[in-house]
Amino acid sequence: VNCDDARILLHGHLDGELDVVRDLEIERHLEECPRCAREFATLRAMRARLKDETFRFEAPAELKEKIRRALPQAPLRANGYLSRRRGFVPRAIQFAIPLAIGAMLALFIAPRAIRPNENDIVAREVVASHVRSMMGSHLMDVASTDQHTVKPWFNGKLDFSPPVTDFAKEGFPLVGGRLDYIDDRPVAALVYQHGKHVINVFMWPSTGTATSAERIQPEQGYHVEQLMVAGMNCWVVSDLNQPELKTFAELIRAHG
Amino acid sequence: MDAAYNLARWLVRDDHDAQDVVQDAYLRALRFAGGFRGGDPRAWILAIVRNTAFTWLKRNRGSNSPAEFDESLHHGDIADAGLEADAVRGADAAMIRDTLNELSEEFREVIVMRDIEGLSYKEIADAADLPIGTVMSRLARARGRLAKSIKERVSKEST
Numbered sequence: 001v002n003c004d005d006a007r008i009l010l011h012g013h014l015d016g017e018l019d020v021v022r023d024l025e026i027e028r029h030l031e032e033c034p035r036c037a038r039e040f041a042t043l044r045a046m047r048a049r050l051k052d053e054t055f056r057f058e059a060p061a062e063l064k065e066k067i068r069r070a071l072p073q074a075p076l077r078a079n080g081y082l083s084r085r086r087g088f089v090p091r092a093i094q095f096a097i098p099l100a101i102g103a104m105l106a107l108f109i110a111p112r113a114i115r116p117n118e119n120d121i122v123a124r125e126v127v128a129s130h131v132r133s134m135m136g137s138h139l140m141d142v143a144s145t146d147q148h149t150v151k152p153w154f155n156g157k158l159d160f161s162p163p164v165t166d167f168a169k170e171g172f173p174l175v176g177g178r179l180d181y182i183d184d185r186p187v188a189a190l191v192y193q194h195g196k197h198v199i200n201v202f203m204w205p206s207t208g209t210a211t212s213a214e215r216i217q218p219e220q221g222y223h224v225e226q227l228m229v230a231g232m233n234c235w236v237v238s239d240l241n242q243p244e245l246k247t248f249a250e251l252i253r254a255h256g
Numbered sequence: 257m258d259a260a261y262n263l264a265r266w267l268v269r270d271d272h273d274a275q276d277v278v279q280d281a282y283l284r285a286l287r288f289a290g291g292f293r294g295g296d297p298r299a300w301i302l303a304i305v306r307n308t309a310f311t312w313l314k315r316n317r318g319s320n321s322p323a324e325f326d327e328s329l330h331h332g333d334i335a336d337a338g339l340e341a342d343a344v345r346g347a348d349a350a351m352i353r354d355t356l357n358e359l360s361e362e363f364r365e366v367i368v369m370r371d372i373e374g375l376s377y378k379e380i381a382d383a384a385d386l387p388i389g390t391v392m393s394r395l396a397r398a399r400g401r402l403a404k405s406i407k408e409r410v411s412k413e414s415t
Contacts (some may be wrong), residue, residue, distance in 0.1 A: 008396045015370065017377045017392065035336060043399060045341035046406075050371035054349050055356075059261035063275045067257065067282050131297065134257075196374045221296050239296070 001029045006036050014043055119226070122235065125182050127222045130200045130237040133178070133189070139198070140176030140191055150177045154188055162188035162203040163230050165255045172199065172248050182235075192248070199238040199248060206233045225249040229256030259298060259373050260305045266368045267309040267361055273316075274309075281308040299375070299382035306365065306383060313361065337403035343410050344403075355405045363398035370395055 001009065006029050012018040013026040030037045049055075133139045142153040151164040157179055166174040172192045180189040180202060187204040206228060223245045225236040229252055236249050260281065265274040281304045356364060365384060369375045381388040 007400075008393050011396045011399065012377075012392045015377065015392075015395075038340075039336060041341040042337070042339050042344060042403060045344040046399065046403060047371050049344055049347070049349075049352060050367070051374075052349070055353065055372050056258070057262045057265040057271075057274075059257045059278070060271070060275065063261060063278060064257055066279060070279070070283065070286075239298070 001025045003029075003033060003036055006030075006033070007039070010036065010040050010043060014040070014047060122183050123224050123226070126200075126202055126224060126235045126237050129180050129182060129189070129202070130222060133180075133191075133200060134198060139178070141178035143176040145174055145176075147174060150174065150190070153177060154179075158186060158188055160188075160205045160232070162190070162232065163256050164190060165252070167192065167248070167251050167255075170251055172251065183233075194238075194240055194244065194248070197238055197240040199236060199240060199245070201252065202235040202237070203229070203232045206231055227253050229253060232256075260301055262373060263302055263365065263368055264305050264309050266356075266364060266372075267306070268312055269357055273312065277309045277312050278305060281305040284308065296379055296382060299379040302369070302375075302379075302383035303385065306385075310361070337400060337407050339403045339407040339410070344406065347406060347410060351409055352406065355402060355409060358405060359398060359401055362394070363401060366391065366395050367398050367402065 006026060009018065009022060009026050013023060018026065030040055142150055144150050144153075145166060145168065147164045147166045151161065154162060154177065164174070164177070168174070172194050174190065175193050176191045178189045178191070180187050182202055182204065185204055187202050190201040190203070192199040192201065222237055222239055223242045225245055225248075227234050227236070227249055234252060234256075236245060236252065238245055238248075240248070257278070260278050261274060264277040264281070265271065268274050268277055281301070285301055285304050356367065359367070366380060369380045369383060370377075375383065377388055377391040380386065380391050384391075386394065
């Protein structure tokens with residue numbers, strides 16, 4: 001690698017976006033070339049500075065509220081959008097459109113909508129709920145990194161008590177919880193974070209036969225893990241990559 | 257939504273306008289939900305925010321518009337800025353923010369998406385409608401310019 005090429009590839013190296021071979025070439029070049037090494041140190045310092053939260057603008061609460069109100073909360077409630085268009089739209093599509101509008105739910109689903117089994121349906125609800133929680137800014141009812149705050153919060157709101165454990169030490173800090181509605185019942189949703197990725201964990205008491213840990217096909221970029229924890233159905237959803245999500249699911253199982 | 261607002265805020269450089277842009281973008285997103293082709297929904301939303309912001313900028317482009325964006329590769333952009341890492345660490349945050357705000361939007365947005373928002377090159381390519389091969393070179397030039405401007409300001413302050 002010459003310096004001219006390195007000056008661009010340095011950035012891929014910094015961002016962890018190079019393939020292994022290129023990465024090694026750049027590393028070797030940095031050892032040999034003090035000028036590029038100095039440039040790299042500067043770039044790294046710049047990136048570290050910009051990562052600081054002072055450079056990140058947080059959406060004002062009023063904006064989140066405005067958008068949350070504008071977004072349909074659930075597919076069925078989106079019916080109102082349609083009333084004035086009725087008559088133009090064939091009956092079959094009338095049913096499809098509210099779904100499409102509903103928090104952009106249908107577009108995550110439509111390609112796979114043929115003969116879903118029960119797990120698939122729940123998986124979709126779970127993914128849709130995850131997406132809604134991210135878009136509608138209703139991510140948390142109780143924001144706390146303390147499991148002893150989050151767990152009691154569910155008392156009286158649910159007829160069961162979900163196991164709540166903070167996995168901050170393992171790199172998955174608990175950030176809060178909220179009530180959600182999945183599979184026709186209120187459920188506990190725990191919110192964890194891993195880097196900038198948000199992980200939603202949905203829990204409710206199992207009624208049917210215990211289905212053991214099962215990996216669900218990724219739903220349009222989201223990964224879903226299902227497991228049983230302390231007699232509860234437990235669904236884990238995130239845009240986190242599958243192996244890391246699996247690791248996280250194992251943590252939950254181990255502490256359930 | 258923080259990601260959407262952050263990007264809009266950096267692009268239009270005003271809280272009130274950024275709120276309008278984000279709200280408009282979400283409404284568009286709902287209307288054109290069918291245009292979603294799968295992939296990363298965050299990149300998709302950011303793409304809409306970005307387009308909305310650029311439309312807004314075009315309409316409201318004032319006299320104090322930042323440097324014209326030039327796609328062609330100038331060697332100077334990625335040459336040594338001569339900026340020391342220690343100078344970056346010691347630099348004033350407000351000064352860095354001003355410097356970033358002076359870059360053209362095309363440079364500013366890749367830095368915001370990558371360094372502040374933590375998007376991958378693939379996500380940036382999707383959101384900014386760039387070929388993935390262009391993301392790294394544009395970042396290289398954007399960061400090069402930023403370094404150069406910071407260097408200029410630092411040496412101005414010390415004289």
